[in-house]
Amino acid sequence: MENRDLVIIGGGPAGLAAGYGAYKAGVKDILLIERDNTLGGILNQCIHNGFGLHRFKEELTGPEYASRYEEMVKETNIEVRSNTMAIDLSDDKVITVVSSKRGLEQIKAKAVILAMGCRERSRGAISTPGARVSGIFTAGAAQKYCNIDGYLVGKRIVILGSGDIGLIMARRMTLEGAKVLADVELCPYSNGLNRNIAQCLNDFNIPLYLSYTVTDIIADEDNKRVKQVVISKVDEKKKVIPGTEIAFDCDTLLLSVGLIPENELSKKAGIELDSRTKGPLVYDNLETDKEGIFACGNVLQVHDLVDNVSMEGERAGKNAAEYLSKGERNASLIKTIPGSGIGYVCPQYIRKDSLKDDVDIFFRVRVPSSNVRLVLEKNGKEFFSIPKIKVVPSEMESIRIKKEMLPDASEITLSLKENK
Amino acid sequence: MHFDVTIIGAGITGSAIAFELSKYQLKVAVLEKENDVSMKTTKANSGIIHAGYDPKPGSLMARLNVEGSQLTHDLYPLLNFHYKQIGSLVIGSTEEEHQVINDLFERGLKNGVKDLHILKTSAEVHQYDHNLASNIDYALYAPTAGIISPWELCLALAYTATINGVDFILNCEVKDITKNDKGFLISTSKGNYESTYVINCAGTHADDIYKLVLKDRKNDSFTILPCKGEYYLLDKDQGSLMNHVIFQTPTKLGKGVLVSPTVHGNLIVGPNADYEDATKDDTCTLQTSLDFVKASSLKSSANLFFGANIRNFSGIRATLKDQDDFLIEESKIVPHFINFAGIKSPGLSCGPAFGKEAIRLLEKAGLNFVEKKEFHYYRLPTFFSNMTLEEKKQAIISNPLYGQVICRCETVTEAEIINAINAPIGATTIDGIKRRTNAGMGRCQGGFCGPKVFQLLMDELKLNYDQVYQDRDGSEVVVCKTKGEK
Numbered sequence: 001m002e003n004r005d006l007v008i009i010g011g012g013p014a015g016l017a018a019g020y021g022a023y024k025a026g027v028k029d030i031l032l033i034e035r036d037n038t039l040g041g042i043l044n045q046c047i048h049n050g051f052g053l054h055r056f057k058e059e060l061t062g063p064e065y066a067s068r069y070e071e072m073v074k075e076t077n078i079e080v081r082s083n084t085m086a087i088d089l090s091d092d093k094v095i096t097v098v099s100s101k102r103g104l105e106q107i108k109a110k111a112v113i114l115a116m117g118c119r120e121r122s123r124g125a126i127s128t129p130g131a132r133v134s135g136i137f138t139a140g141a142a143q144k145y146c147n148i149d150g151y152l153v154g155k156r157i158v159i160l161g162s163g164d165i166g167l168i169m170a171r172r173m174t175l176e177g178a179k180v181l182a183d184v185e186l187c188p189y190s191n192g193l194n195r196n197i198a199q200c201l202n203d204f205n206i207p208l209y210l211s212y213t214v215t216d217i218i219a220d221e222d223n224k225r226v227k228q229v230v231i232s233k234v235d236e237k238k239k240v241i242p243g244t245e246i247a248f249d250c251d252t253l254l255l256s257v258g259l260i261p262e263n264e265l266s267k268k269a270g271i272e273l274d275s276r277t278k279g280p281l282v283y284d285n286l287e288t289d290k291e292g293i294f295a296c297g298n299v300l301q302v303h304d305l306v307d308n309v310s311m312e313g314e315r316a317g318k319n320a321a322e323y324l325s326k327g328e329r330n331a332s333l334i335k336t337i338p339g340s341g342i343g344y345v346c347p348q349y350i351r352k353d354s355l356k357d358d359v360d361i362f363f364r365v366r367v368p369s370s371n372v373r374l375v376l377e378k379n380g381k382e383f384f385s386i387p388k389i390k391v392v393p394s395e396m397e398s399i400r401i402k403k404e405m406l407p408d409a410s411e412i413t414l415s416l417k418e419n420k
Numbered sequence: 421m422h423f424d425v426t427i428i429g430a431g432i433t434g435s436a437i438a439f440e441l442s443k444y445q446l447k448v449a450v451l452e453k454e455n456d457v458s459m460k461t462t463k464a465n466s467g468i469i470h471a472g473y474d475p476k477p478g479s480l481m482a483r484l485n486v487e488g489s490q491l492t493h494d495l496y497p498l499l500n501f502h503y504k505q506i507g508s509l510v511i512g513s514t515e516e517e518h519q520v521i522n523d524l525f526e527r528g529l530k531n532g533v534k535d536l537h538i539l540k541t542s543a544e545v546h547q548y549d550h551n552l553a554s555n556i557d558y559a560l561y562a563p564t565a566g567i568i569s570p571w572e573l574c575l576a577l578a579y580t581a582t583i584n585g586v587d588f589i590l591n592c593e594v595k596d597i598t599k600n601d602k603g604f605l606i607s608t609s610k611g612n613y614e615s616t617y618v619i620n621c622a623g624t625h626a627d628d629i630y631k632l633v634l635k636d637r638k639n640d641s642f643t644i645l646p647c648k649g650e651y652y653l654l655d656k657d658q659g660s661l662m663n664h665v666i667f668q669t670p671t672k673l674g675k676g677v678l679v680s681p682t683v684h685g686n687l688i689v690g691p692n693a694d695y696e697d698a699t700k701d702d703t704c705t706l707q708t709s710l711d712f713v714k715a716s717s718l719k720s721s722a723n724l725f726f727g728a729n730i731r732n733f734s735g736i737r738a739t740l741k742d743q744d745d746f747l748i749e750e751s752k753i754v755p756h757f758i759n760f761a762g763i764k765s766p767g768l769s770c771g772p773a774f775g776k777e778a779i780r781l782l783e784k785a786g787l788n789f790v791e792k793k794e795f796h797y798y799r800l801p802t803f804f805s806n807m808t809l810e811e812k813k814q815a816i817i818s819n820p821l822y823g824q825v826i827c828r829c830e831t832v833t834e835a836e837i838i839n840a841i842n843a844p845i846g847a848t849t850i851d852g853i854k855r856r857t858n859a860g861m862g863r864c865q866g867g868f869c870g871p872k873v874f875q876l877l878m879d880e881l882k883l884n885y886d887q888v889y890q891d892r893d894g895s896e897v898v899v900c901k902t903k904g905e906k
Contacts, residue, residue, distance in 0.1 A: 035825060085825040096809070098833075100823035104813040119829075122865040124653070124731035131704040132733060134890035134897055138867045145871055151885055151898035176902050215707065223701055224895040240707075251899065264829075267657070 005029035006320055007095055007109040009086045009265065012041020014297020015115035016069040017310040021317025022113070023076040027324060030078040031107065033097055035085040039073070040066030041117055042140070043306065045147045048168055050195070054307035065306060089269040091290045111292045111320045114266060114280070115313065118259040118298035120165070126257050128160070130217025135226030139165040139256040143172065152176055154252025158229040159183045160214045162190040162197070164304060164394075166256020171200035173254075181248045184209045184231050186238060189368050191258075191394050193304060215240055217253060229253050259302045269293060276344035277301045283329075284350045284359045285319040286312070291328050294320050301346045301362060304396055329354040334412055339377070341366055341416030343393065352406050359406075360398045365416055368392045373419045374399050378409035387419050423449045423587075425782065426606060426615035428594055428629055430457040432574045432767065433760050433774050434621035439577040440775025442584035445790045449615070450578075450586060451608060453593040455893045456852045457845060458574035460623050462768070463855065464703060464735030465649070466678055466688060467570050468665055469493075470769040471508060471562035473528030473536060474675075479745045482531045485766045488773030489564060492573065495772060499576035500800040501569055502683035508565035508665035509539070509548060511720060513555040517669040521560045524670075528562065535563045551661050551723045565665055569683050570768050571855045572800060575845070577772070579798040582844040590845075591893060594622075597633040599754055604633070617787060619758045619778060624700040624738040626761040633754050640753045642761060643741040648698035648734050649691025650709040652717075655728040655863050659685040666720050675765075677716040679724065684830075684858060689717045689724065691735070698736060705732045730863050737764040746770075748777060750785050758785070801839055803858060805831040826876070827869035829862025837873060841880045848881060850874060851891040874898075 006027050008015045011034030019032050038044060043051070046062030053059055056068060073080070081099065088096035093109045120138040137145075137153050143165060145151045155178050159166045162185040170180045183201055188211045190197050201208050211234050218228035233244035261279040263271075271280045271288045279300040280288040287294050296316035297309045323329075331351035338345045343364040350359055369391050376384040376399070384405055391397055399414065406412075425441055427434045430452035441448045454460070469489045475481035496503045512521050521538065528536045539545045542557035582588055593609040603616040622629040627644045634641055659681045668676025674693045682688050692709045710732060717724055740747055740762030747761040758781050760774060783789060804822055807815060815822040821835035840847040840856035847853045850860065853873050860866030860873065874897055877888045889895045 035828065083824065085828065085831075087825070087831055098812065098816060098823045098825065100816070100820035103816040103820075103823060104809065119864040120867050122730065122863075122867060124729050124865055127652070127710060127726070127729055127732055129705045129707040129710060129732070131702075134895040137870075138864075141867045141870055145874075145898055146902055149871055149875065150902045150904065152900050152902055153898050155899055217704070219702075219704065222892070222894060223703075224892050262828075 001094070002105060002107045004031045004107055004109045005324055006031070006111045006113065007107055008032045008113045008115055009089070009095065010034065010041070010115035010117060010299070011036070011039040011080065011082065012115065012117050012297065013043055013066065013069065013306050013309045014117065014299070014313040015113070016040070016066070016073055017313025018113045018115055018296055018317040018320070019078045020069065020072050020076065021314030022321050023078055023317070025318040025321030027321045028077070032078055032080045033084050033086050033095070034080065034082045037083050039070050039080065039082065045143050046168070047147050048172070051306050054305065055310050069310070086265055089265045091269045093292060111324050112294065113316050113320055114293065114295040114299050115297050116262045116265060116299045118261045118302055120255070121258040121260055123255060128214050128217065130214070131219035131223070131226065133219045133223060133225055135252045136217065137252065137254055139163070139169045139254045142254050143169055146172060146176065152178060154178060154250070156181060156250040157252045157254060158214070158231070158248050158250050159254045159256060161185065161256035161258070162192045162208065163256035163258060164192045164196050166254060167192040167196040167200040169254055169256070170206050171204060174204050174206070180204070180206050181250055182207050182209055182231070184212045184214060186213045186234060187211070189392070193394055213240065214253065215245065226251055226253055259298065261299045261302065263299060266295070266299070274344065274348055276338065277346055279346070281348045282346065284347045284355060285322070285329070286316045286347065287319065287323065292323055301344070301396070304394060308396060334406065334409060336361055337411055337413040338363065339413040339415030341369065342414050345414055350406065355403050355406070358400050358402045360400050361414060362396055362398045363414060364393050364396055365391045366393060369416060371419045373417045375415050375417050376401065377413045377415065378407045378411070383407055391416070422614040423447045424615070424787070425617045425619060426451060426604070426613060427619045427621055429621035429623055430578060430588060430590070431460055431462040431621060431623050432458070432570065432771050433763050434619070435574045435578040435581065436771050436775040437619055437621065437778040438581035438586045438588070439772070440779055442581040442586045443792060443795050445792055448586045449613060450581070450588045451592045451594055451606070451613070452588065452590050455591050455848060455889070456855070457578045457588065458571040458855065461735055461738060462574050463571045464733055465570055465765070465768055466680065466691065467568055467682055468508070468678070468680065468769070469503070469566040469568050470766040471528065471536070471565040472531050472533045472766070472769070473524050473560065473562060474670070475531065475766065476744070477527060477530035480748055481745055481766060484746070484770035484773040484777060486532050487776065488770035489566070491772035491776070492568065492769070493566070498797040498799065499580065500802065501572035501576045503566055503568045504683055505564065505566040506664055506681065507561060507563040508667060509545070510560040510667045510669060511545065511552060511556045512558045512669040518558045520669045521558055524560050533562060533564065537561055549663050549666065551721045552666065553719060553721055567665060567680060567683050568768070573771060575856065576798060576800050579844040580796070583798050584792070584795055588845055594629060594632065597629070599633060599757070603756065617756045617758065617782060617785065619760060621760045621763070623763065624736050626738060626759065630751070630759055630761070633757055637753050640751065642747055644700070644761065645695060645739045645741050646698040646700045647737040647739045647764070648694040648709070649737060650694070650705050650713055650734040651688060651690030651732065652710070652713060652726060652729050653682070653731045653733070654687040654689065654725070655730050656685045658687040658725060658728045661687055661721065661723060668716070668720060677713055677720070679717055679720050684861065686730070689713060700736060703734045703736065705734050730865060738762060739764050748781070750781055756785055758782070798844060801836065804833045804836055826872050827859035827862065829864050830858040832857045832859040832869070834876070837876050838880060841877065848877070849889045849891055850877070850897065853877070
């Protein structure tokens with residue numbers, strides 16, 4: 001069996017950054033496994049700009065952003081194995097991989113970084129009724145057909161969901177000559193970044209139907225392709241209001257209804273997952289409950305900015321390096337708990353005694369709110385808070401807690417409160 | 421072209437008959453309207469091999485169910501379709517339901533179902549399946565019931581028939597059938613065929629096919645009433661919720677909604693029985709039906725988690741008007757024309773027994789059977805994901821494309837997809853690949869592998885982009901090239 005110090009599973013933005021971070025922190029023996037033939041992951045099909053403003057202080061396209069990191073990794077001694085799929089991971093860090101070139105191999109790692117990314121929720125996940133015919137795609141699949149393979153999946157399009165990929169595809173399909181008739185969002189607010197609403201819908205006069213959902217898909221006479229998509233208004237409990245139907249004559253329905261971290265390997269290793277993030281439960285150093293296995297990027301929590309993915313990846317790399325040199329950190333635990341108004345928090349545990357730096361807690365709010373305070377409490381007593389003018393669920397937020405501020409407590413709760 | 425026997429329809433019934441006939445020195449054709457076998461009811465049902473306690477004793481259903489489930493069990497090692505004999509429970513909690521379960525037990529004994537017994541306490545029932553609702557205190561246990569991949573069984577039978585000389589003619593819609601002195605003249609969208617015998621296995625369209633040959637003699641016709649059933653398919657992390665096929669106690673209103681693991685490790689929940697909204701070919705799903713299935717199934721187990729749903733689908737049952745049994749017989753008016761009509765549940769469980777029954781009917785109708793000297797079973801390839809580590813290793817050594825994973829959810833490799841395209845009845849569509857390999861069957865529902873499978877179909881079959889279909893002929897995936905592409 002091949003022995004490695006650090007194996008990174010996934011060569012998208014998180015994995016590349018993790019490799020780079022670990023190398024910079026002194027790890028000499030790093031293997032990066034990528035299932036595709038190229039590095040960069042989903043960035044390769046994100047040909048629009050807007051990437052890198054934080055990380056590189058300039059505006060890059062997805063492929064440009066990916067190539068920056070590829071170049072950085074190329075200058076290291078990190079070994080990259082592409083066209084290689086990890087099909088199993090054990091809790092003692094044995095990774096089973098397959099590739100055409102090298103066959104089936106098992107690799108024993110001293111540390112592992114999970115960076116498998118996420119997948120899109122599909123029609124089944126939201127149980128959309130109606131015809132089961134061609135012309136129904138996730139936005140990401142349509143993006144792959146369009147930007148990588150050079151095909152348009154349809155000419156008259158309705159988009160369900162206002163996630164960022166859906167918004168980006170509304171513009172992309174329009175630029176390619178398709179007619180995007182509507183973007184339909186179940187929530188009373190958009191689930192994409194504000195700049196994408198402005199640049200991808202408003203600039204092209206594409207109407208956004210808030211508090212609407214798709215209630216029927218009608219097939220053509222031969223039962224082959226989408227002919228019509230019917231949407232209906234929903235009430236505040238997201239229940240369909242009869243009589244509010246609007247029908248669009250179209251050939252395609254694109255779905256942009258959320259992303260789910262892809263944790264099949266994590267489950268095989270027995271790693272405990274968070275039911276809220278759908279990613280592993282991690283400590284402040286991004287280590288999962290299985291010693292020496294770290295997670296970063298969209299496999300851990302779904303991000304909205306790749307810049308944050310990279311920073312999290314580099315952090316995971318650095319922490320894995322520290323683990324490799326120092327071993328397990330035993331410390332008393334503080335559990336972080338999402339309180340009222342907070343969808344999730346990550347990391348879910350802080351090992352206080354061994355904490356060297358301040359700790360950033362990432363989270364998303366449940367609903368858009370303005371003029372609020374982020375409040376940290378222990379035993380119902382507030383010990384830290386910061387005001388926020390505006391928070392929205394579509395943007396990941398973070399709050400930094402200074403090490404010395406952490407209380408002696410087994411749990412702390414983060415809540416959203418009105419700013420009086 | 422002249423055939424001894426022409427079968428109309430390549431679902432489980434037609435394929436099973438073709439399989440059985442291919443053992444004899446006969447010229448046999450199967451005419452199928454769609455672009456693949458297993459395209460209608462066969463691909464969209466619960467995937468259950470029933471033990472056989474349900475049909476009325478003495479009925480065709482009872483006899484063929486018991487015979488068919490045993491034959492399926494025997495064919496499994498030869499054909500290598502996914503099949504597991506996990507047993508079934510009919511569950512009940514009220515006095516009335518206990519009585520129905522006792523009646524089913526008696527029926528089962530009369531039908532010759534082996535090893536049935538009744539679980540008489542809540543503790544015993546929950547020992548079999550601990551996630552059942554707490555009020556369930558009585559159940560009929562049938563250990564011979566099983567779960568199966570219906571399309572794989574159909575494919576294995578059709579492949580075997582093909583390599584033993586049967587002609588499967590796809591995209592071939594039967595337009596007219598005329599009886600003359602030599603036999604039948606069948607005109608189709610692909611031209612004319614002659615045949616001495618015709619077997620009608622046209623599923624929901626069996627009545628339409630029969631009417632073609634009856635011409636104005638309508639008094640012998642029958643009517644198929646389509647009945648739609650809708651399903652949820654939950655992700656694999658839910659597959660272990662149940663150990664057995666869980667049936668609710670049948671009532672006058674219907675058979676109830678079942679919950680069962682599938683052979684691929686998912687959990688299937690459904691179906692309802694909707695006559696009102698059903699048409700013969702429309703497999704759309706309705707919100708009201710999905711809501712009904714969800715609400716009904718929760719009576720079996722409160723632990724069902726529909727947040728893990730990955731797909732809804734519906735299938736159309738071919739139900740006979742005025743008859744609760746299959747209609748399987750040689751036409752009383754048109755000799756040598758044999759109907760297999762009203763093949764609804766437990767049709768899949770009868771599968772291979774339909775082949776045996778066809779032989780009996782053809783013999784009675786005067787066809788002479790001479791066994792072939794050689795007959796070969798077509799063993800379906802084992803999925804890469806089902807192989808042991810050592811088998812995987814060897815597979816990649818023998819064909820490096822086994823090392824190239826295309827569908828990440830189901831770990832389907834390029835080699836398997838190429839094999840599916842080059843099978844005896846090769847896949848020509850994205851869904852055809854799905855049925856043969858499981859690519860696109862998983863939790864992302866083809867979001868990642870769809871474009872790759874699309875490309876492989878174009879490359880292997882030398883197709884243009886507008887000739888690659890999702891499913892039925894004409895169901896285009898992409899509609900044009902982007903501006904930059906020539």
